[in-house]
Amino acid sequence: MNTTLRGRLIFSISVAIVVTLTTTQYGLYVVMQRQLYKEFDQHLGAKARALAVLVEQRDNRIEVEFDQHPMQEFARSIRPEFYQVWHEDGSVISRSRRLNGDLTQLNGDRVVPLVMSLELPDKRPGRAAGIRFRPHLHNALPANTSIQDMNGRQPNPTDDDDADTLDLDTLDFASRPFVTLVVARDTQDLNESLANLAWLLIGSGLFATGIIVALLAWLVKKNLQPLQSLTQQIEQVNDQTLNQRFALANAPGELQPVIARLNTLMNCLETAFRREKTFTADVAHELRTPLAGIRSTLEVSLSRQRESGSYRTSMERCLRISEETETIISTLLSLSRIEAGQTTLAQDVVDVTATLRHTWSRFAARAAAIRVNTQWHCEQRLLVETDPGKLGVVLSNLLDNATSHVDPDGIILIRSQFLNGQLNITVENSGCELAPQHIDRVFDRFWRADTSRSATGSHSGLGLALTKRIVQFLGGTIEAATVNGRFVITLQLQTPRIDLQLHSEPNTAAKPTTQPNLIPKIVMPDYVQR
């Protein structure tokens, strides 16, 4: 079965139209049939009434005047009409000469004759109308009464044997006997008319159905054209044409939100694809550069016979490059794991300030070498509940970043406090040359202020990207800003502050408590350990 929208529409509307047409035509046929039968029956009844006038009672005898001189329709040999007259007791008074057999005796009222369908004695289908009446007395009709028989003949008063006037006073109307007159006529003409009507209705119905279905198919096709056009546009979309947008001239109202939604989706897709492409290119770049370093160093080293010290230098250099590369790869891996939701959250109590000081010890020597002035504004005993390992990585990255970008003789400011129900950590370094428009990009993967990789190779532009993902994972926010030539990173974590007393045993509260080890044992990324 055709399951296209077009097919379904044409099929269902066609079925509805055919059903409606058939029902209407059938109804029309039935009404017409009834009307024709009604007229036929009225005509037959009128004929029976007219003939009844010509049935007279003379003395005790019933005379059927048209018996001797039957009208042409009863006398003809082709498709004759029939009549039959009975006494009340069922004995036949008269019947048309062409009638070989009996008609059904129908005792209808003179006003409302009894009519029924029947098979005429000569096997033709027909209808018969019968009335039961008391025939009038011979000469009982007023002299001025003019009666036309069915053949339009005027009864000749001189036909009557006796022209004497009727003595109404002597009549006992109720004692006069009833007779039954039945007139029958075939319905061949009527049936032919009905058959013709039926064929006319069927033919016109079929013709109308054909026209309507064709018109419908054209209209449906025309009106579904926008959908067809949209389908074609969608079919042409592939990973190379993500920059194209859907557009339909005169799009119907129902399609406009679909098109708008599709275009929004295309925007998202294009952005995602571009980001993915850039990311892949960046990864390739980040890995190719150290690989080029290793290869060139080894090739130069092997290009001729050298002193053993020279080989050693080359090997050490290659080792250092491979360690840097390993760092990049493990950071990338951490990033993709955290982005893929494959990281679990461990909860523990952490002394933030102590962790900051502990982490700083790894960078203190580097900072001291360029005479950096380190300023601490940290609340003591700042205990919070969070993931110690991840917080450790975040703090290392922030301090590493500050140490790497601070100017010689500059300042690094470290602030930690509990403010408005959340943990605030700020790390600032002087010597920031970052343009304000680049501030938002510092958290992008592989983004560096100067577009090149640094000479040491350890800052691949991934540290802050990873930091941001971790902070988001911990349910916090991180922001970067430049203030008076200082690069300021502020981290906020929604985490409850822990009161150390809650963790002390009640009986030891009075005694000086042993300092619990609240500095987490952090497995630092390689670049932090170096």
Place this chain on the structure above:
Amino acid sequence: MRVLVVEDYTPVREAVTQGLREAGFAVDSASDGRDGLWHATKNQYDVIVLDVMLPNVSGIEILQRLRKEKSEARVLLLTAKDAVEDRVSGLNAGADDYLIKPFALEELLARVHVLFRRRYDQLSSVIEVGNLAIDTVTQTVRRDETAIELTKREYSLLIFLAVRTGQVVSRSDIWENVYEFKSDAHSNVIDVYIRYLRQKLEKPEWPRLIHTRRGFGYVLESQDGESP
């Protein structure tokens, strides 16, 4: 045979510099774009090996500046980005060739040689002057089928003269192009090397090749073209 290497990633810069130097080129190096641009515009280099992503001034910007100033230096781009658009943008900016990182040092040397030959419109890898034939690929020198052993420095000096056959070159030209930027200039060093070269290249039965133009410098040409 003077080459500038501009590359911010130290291991690559040092390895390429050493490799080129050992192949007989006079090599200067720069570790960022600003430094690289200064070198490239202040000195005459035959070939510049240029990284695309550099701090301060990008490799593409350096290239555009060089082309704007009608520099004749041939430029070999080094890039870690291998997308078609990256390669095309480099070539469109005026690069003569490009190499994707990581690369084989041998290939880099071969390409630098090709660019060097192209710089002096030498289609063949063999430069011939009279009965002297210099194979720039194998770096071998022959005269009348006699192989002549030269040191790297002598070879560089000979190449410098050979690609300028018939042109008089001054001692300072030789100094700037055969010796590295940072080495100290002593013009008598040139005379010493010229004497070494003459001793190795010339025999009484062969015509003279290196001629002194007093007050001007030296010229390499076969005897046929020598002025009396």
